[in-house]
Amino acid sequence: xxxxxxxxxxxxxxxxxxxxxxxxxxxFNGLGLSLxxxxxxxxxxxxxxxxxxxxxxxxxxxxxxxxxxxxxxxASLGFLTAAYNFLPEGGHAAYVDTGTWANKAxxxxxxxxxxxxxxxxxxxxxxxxxxxSGVPQGSSYVHYTSNNTIFGTQFKNAPSTNVPLIxxxxxxxFSREFDATPYHLIYAxxxxxxxxxxxxxxxxxxxxxGKTGRNxxxxxxxxxxxxxxxxxxxxxxxxxxxxxxxxxxxKAMGGVKAMEARNGEKAALMYGEVDRNELFEGHAALTxxxxxxxTFRLKDDAHAxxxxxxxxxxxxxxxxxxxxxxxxxxxxxxxxxxxxVQILVEVMKELExxx
Ligand SMILES: *Cc1c(COP(=O)(O)O)cnc(C)c1O
Numbered sequence: 001x002x003x004x005x006x007x008x009x010x011x012x013x014x015x016x017x018x019x020x021x022x023x024x025x026x027x028f029n030g031l032g033l034s035l036x037x038x039x040x041x042x043x044x045x046x047x048x049x050x051x052x053x054x055x056x057x058x059x060x061x062x063x064x065x066x067x068x069x070x071x072x073x074x075a076s077l078g079f080l081t082a083a084y085n086f087l088p089e090g091g092h093a094a095y096v097d098t099g100t101w102a103n104k105a106x107x108x109x110x111x112x113x114x115x116x117x118x119x120x121x122x123x124x125x126x127x128x129x130x131x132x133s134g135v136p137q138g139s140s141y142v143h144y145t146s147n148n149t150i151f152g153t154q155f156k157n158a159p160s161t162n163v164p165l166i167x168x169x170x171x172x173x174f175s176r177e178f179d180a181t182p183y184h185l186i187y188a189x190x191x192x193x194x195x196x197x198x199x200x201x202x203x204x205x206x207x208x209x210g211k212t213g214r215n216x217x218x219x220x221x222x223x224x225x226x227x228x229x230x231x232x233x234x235x236x237x238x239x240x241x242x243x244x245x246x247x248x249x250x251k252a253m254g255g256v257k258a259m260e261a262r263n264g265e266k267a268a269l270m271y272g273e274v275d276r277n278e279l280f281e282g283h284a285a286l287t288x289x290x291x292x293x294x295t296f297r298l299k300d301d302a303h304a305x306x307x308x309x310x311x312x313x314x315x316x317x318x319x320x321x322x323x324x325x326x327x328x329x330x331x332x333x334x335x336x337x338x339x340x341v342q343i344l345v346e347v348m349k350e351l352e353x354x355x
């Protein structure tokens with residue numbers, strides 16, 4: 001039976017990518033060697049890293065002054081790396097609190113400087129993107145989480161401010177077009193929308209980084225990594241390779257613009273049913289809904305056992321909601337086909353007919 005993978009992360013990847021990656025694990029580029037047993041300094045792997053970096057730049061339409069790195073430590077280390085490289089000694093920055101991950105970013109930045117929370121939707125269990133108050137004078141940047149994977153909310157536009165932006169785009173990178181000009185840093189763990197777990201992408205303004213007046217430990221210093229072409233230490237070769245293949249796939253599909261159109265169709269289908277079907281209700285406020293993660297619940301839990309049995313029977317996988325929200329979460333990342341959403345919607349309709 002075909003399985004429809006709605007996992008929130010690690011995420012579904014294109015079938016062709018998995019197939020090619022499997023091949024490279026046994027015999028990479030016809031070398032007679034596995035991708036995971038050759039030197040990361042070999043021409044064959046250096047080409048992989050370079051292609052991953054240049055495809056990122058191309059697909060995100062990054063300004064010339066940006067550099068792209070694929071490092072380790074996940075977005076969780078990104079919270080700290082962001083502050084190390086862009087929050088000056090004795091300085092402060094503004095953060096928008098839109099959920100679990102945004103909170104963790106605040107916590108890490110506090111190790112290094114002052115944090116002003118300029119908006120929070122905590123009081124309503126993060127069911128919307130809050131209106132932000134003014135950015136305090138002298139803030140080095142505004143940090144926000146573009147898509148809140150757990151709560152299913154998403155910024156439709158970046159916060160409007162003259163202060164440089166830093167964004168954790170872990171769960172919606174490459175899902176829609178945006179203008180990178182106002183950003184100092186964009187970072188994203190690979191496993192939500194671009195690859196397997198094990199690498200995190202940093203895209204940053206090389207002219208703005210490192211002007212903090214503090215000594216940055218080597219591994220946390222983005223400039224150190226840039227000067228070594230993202231090979232300061234042994235990179236996570238397999239995750240970077242699979243990410244590169246996924247970026248090739250995105251390009252072949254028509255780029256980020258095409259992803260955005262596909263994702264819009266899937267989200268419209270999904271939310272259309274959540275709104276139409278009397279048995280269900282959404283978690284996120286209408287104007288804050290994420291195109292990536294749809295959070296919803298049954299109005300009456302009495303239907304839960306029947307619904308759970310039906311979607312499992314249909315081959316749907318990974319829609320159980322995060323414990324902090326409950327209910328269900330359908331993650332519709334780039335590689336999820338529209339047909340999978342159709343199947344889930346059919347199950348919801350079927351439940352309504354039987355209820
Ligand atoms: C999953 C996630 C993280 C954490 O990523 P790790 O790679 O596990 O550190 C951070 N931010 C967002 C928005 C996420 O979805």
